[in-house]
Amino acid sequence: MMKTxxxxxxxxxxxxxxxxxxxxxxxAAAVFVSVRVGSVQTTAKEVLHIVFTGDDxxxxxxxVIWKIRLPRLALASLLGGALALSGFLIQTFFRNPIAGPFxxxxxxxxxxxxxxxxxxxxxxxxxxxxxxxxxxxxAGSLLSLLLVLxxxxxxxxxSVLLVIGIMISYICxxxxxxxxxxxxxxEIVNLTHWSLGSFSGATWQSVKISAAVVFAALxxxxxxxxxxxxxxxxxxxxxxxxxxxxxxxxxxxxxTGVLSACVAAFAGPISFVGIAVPHICRMLLKTGxxxxxxxxxxxxxxxxxxxCDFAARMLFAPTELSISTVxxxxxxxxxxxxxxxxxxxxxx
Amino acid sequence: MNTENNASAKLRLDSLTVGYNGVPLxxxxxxSLARGxxxxxxxxxxxxxxxxLKSIAxxxxxxxxxxxxxxxxxxxxxxxxxxxxxxxxxxxxxRPELMTCFEFVSAGRYPYTGxxxxxxxxxxxxxxxxxxxxxxxxxxxxxxSRISDGQRQRILLxxxxxxxxxxxxxxxxxxxxxxxxxxxxxxxxxxxxxNGGISVVMSLHEIDLAERVSDKIVCVKGDRIAAYGxxxxxxxxxxxxxxxxxxxxxxxxxxxxxxxxAPRGEIKYFVVGGAGYGIPFYRALQKRGVPFAAGILxxxxxxxxxxxxxxxxxxxxAPYSAPKEEDLALAKAxxxxxxxxxxxxxxxxxxxxxxxxxxxxxxxxxxxIIRSAEKL
Numbered sequence: 001m002m003k004t005x006x007x008x009x010x011x012x013x014x015x016x017x018x019x020x021x022x023x024x025x026x027x028a029a030a031v032f033v034s035v036r037v038g039s040v041q042t043t044a045k046e047v048l049h050i051v052f053t054g055d056d057x058x059x060x061x062x063x064v065i066w067k068i069r070l071p072r073l074a075l076a077s078l079l080g081g082a083l084a085l086s087g088f089l090i091q092t093f094f095r096n097p098i099a100g101p102f103x104x105x106x107x108x109x110x111x112x113x114x115x116x117x118x119x120x121x122x123x124x125x126x127x128x129x130x131x132x133x134x135x136x137x138x139a140g141s142l143l144s145l146l147l148v149l150x151x152x153x154x155x156x157x158x159s160v161l162l163v164i165g166i167m168i169s170y171i172c173x174x175x176x177x178x179x180x181x182x183x184x185x186x187e188i189v190n191l192t193h194w195s196l197g198s199f200s201g202a203t204w205q206s207v208k209i210s211a212a213v214v215f216a217a218l219x220x221x222x223x224x225x226x227x228x229x230x231x232x233x234x235x236x237x238x239x240x241x242x243x244x245x246x247x248x249x250x251x252x253x254x255x256t257g258v259l260s261a262c263v264a265a266f267a268g269p270i271s272f273v274g275i276a277v278p279h280i281c282r283m284l285l286k287t288g289x290x291x292x293x294x295x296x297x298x299x300x301x302x303x304x305x306x307x308c309d310f311a312a313r314m315l316f317a318p319t320e321l322s323i324s325t326v327x328x329x330x331x332x333x334x335x336x337x338x339x340x341x342x343x344x345x346x347x348x
Numbered sequence: 349m350n351t352e353n354n355a356s357a358k359l360r361l362d363s364l365t366v367g368y369n370g371v372p373l374x375x376x377x378x379x380s381l382a383r384g385x386x387x388x389x390x391x392x393x394x395x396x397x398x399x400x401l402k403s404i405a406x407x408x409x410x411x412x413x414x415x416x417x418x419x420x421x422x423x424x425x426x427x428x429x430x431x432x433x434x435x436x437x438x439x440x441x442x443r444p445e446l447m448t449c450f451e452f453v454s455a456g457r458y459p460y461t462g463x464x465x466x467x468x469x470x471x472x473x474x475x476x477x478x479x480x481x482x483x484x485x486x487x488x489x490x491x492x493s494r495i496s497d498g499q500r501q502r503i504l505l506x507x508x509x510x511x512x513x514x515x516x517x518x519x520x521x522x523x524x525x526x527x528x529x530x531x532x533x534x535x536x537x538x539x540x541x542x543n544g545g546i547s548v549v550m551s552l553h554e555i556d557l558a559e560r561v562s563d564k565i566v567c568v569k570g571d572r573i574a575a576y577g578x579x580x581x582x583x584x585x586x587x588x589x590x591x592x593x594x595x596x597x598x599x600x601x602x603x604x605x606x607x608x609x610a611p612r613g614e615i616k617y618f619v620v621g622g623a624g625y626g627i628p629f630y631r632a633l634q635k636r637g638v639p640f641a642a643g644i645l646x647x648x649x650x651x652x653x654x655x656x657x658x659x660x661x662x663x664x665x666a667p668y669s670a671p672k673e674e675d676l677a678l679a680k681a682x683x684x685x686x687x688x689x690x691x692x693x694x695x696x697x698x699x700x701x702x703x704x705x706x707x708x709x710x711x712x713x714x715x716x717i718i719r720s721a722e723k724l
Contacts, residue, residue: 289447
């Protein structure tokens, strides 16, 4: 009798291995092509030489690769992974497949802070320093997160929290729009640029900071994966199994919030990756097990963002598209298709 | 009877008051349950059965009083410690996506597995044996969202069993199940209690099944525990009628059968039955709303159980005895005033010759005699 179960187990394990291997190969290919291709064309040999030996430090190619393309790739990978992971966590939290990392109002909070900071700082210094953008949007995200956390303890029904998150978004947007009404166009260019999302400003400095944040969150997500697995059965069962449901919820919100705050700060509110990628992973892996889904979402998000960023750079070169344009255009149809096929599959 | 059990009680509720948001719903619940016993909560919808079960399972904070699990105050027990002793089967309907039945059941191993929840061979064996107990091994590899209600209920139970608890709390485990699956599920529970030594606390809507399977019954009625005792003590016709506020219709505690309200009015037929032959006629008449009288039924006749709640008038005799003169006269009088007599075709012998006498009395009086239900 258990043969069927064992066979199913082996099949699943084989499927997981295949999917992860595919992610790794796809990632390697995407990285290689992204490093090589662009306004400054390089040959494969050149790329390998520059990346692995570090010679030719005065050549244009060296500078383009080490100072522009590699940090941008690293940032796209990290933040893409972060987005997908936070999407998976928030979907687990709400047990709602269309929740995304920014439903809690985090990006709107970031934008509001950024609007205030931009208008104030351009007024004083005449321009908005990049570091201030990062700091302001991170602070705004964390404030929204704090607000949501405040409600998490009080609300019994989690869908109410979803509504609260959306309402916080509206309030922040209202404040932002109010400020924009009275701002000069020159002051809000920066804001507009930010809200479209882009990896173009990547530096090694931003890579280092986001790497620290993202990897800490990744470890936390791994540690939460066992209680998350029990939480999938429903709150009552999770609680009866000894899961501290309240603590788990707070943990999930914090990890999700910090991840998306990091993304908002360094690349802007990139849409759809957080919603679409966890779905793609579930469908590919045919499982919802958090222990598998956490690394899978992270890797798939990285691959997805590197590819989308490459497309954003190349599709209409020399004009660069914003990253959200590409992720939405690719991500939204995928979500629709997945939802439709899921509905069919669930009928019995 | 509670005090003597206290020492050996697996689960004991000591003047527990339960309710929501600090508002007491049911106060002062005191009961106890020994190893391998089955305790069932019965009562009308919304009476608070689930509230009590949730409070026992710590899904709901008790307002006052204490629950003792294995002699220890549950407030002092940690989450995992509790999970190793007490498992639940809830009514909440969650359908996790892309999860096999095996995976679902194995979630019951949560309190035993390590930091990342990896299953050891010992865990796998526990899952396997739990699924075997509920006869669900064949669906182990199936997706949990694609099984029937009956299968799901068994999987939920397997999940609780593989937690290796001493007490299992089940909230309406038989809802949504058809008759066969109800019987199967309760059979598994009874076996688990008797042979596995697991104590069971559950709520049931099927009071007839509750009587058969339980060692103890608690009648929950809105604001109080209306009664607590063994099925023998609880299942008298009056208790059940009162518990559910049944005003029309009736419940036969002995047989567990339910009858709808009896038709009232002028008696139209006199039904001569016996040995179970009368029952289909009584029920047919009830459906048509025709008032009738039934007789003459000995106290040990199965027809009596249905005739009593349905007939306007029943003429009876003591078990194994001929009717008294006055009862025979009464039956004849009823026949005289009835429109027709129904002969159900019950076998006649030397102990019910009085019924043959009634039929011949009717034909002498020129009454129409109906012999099949179609001619009613």
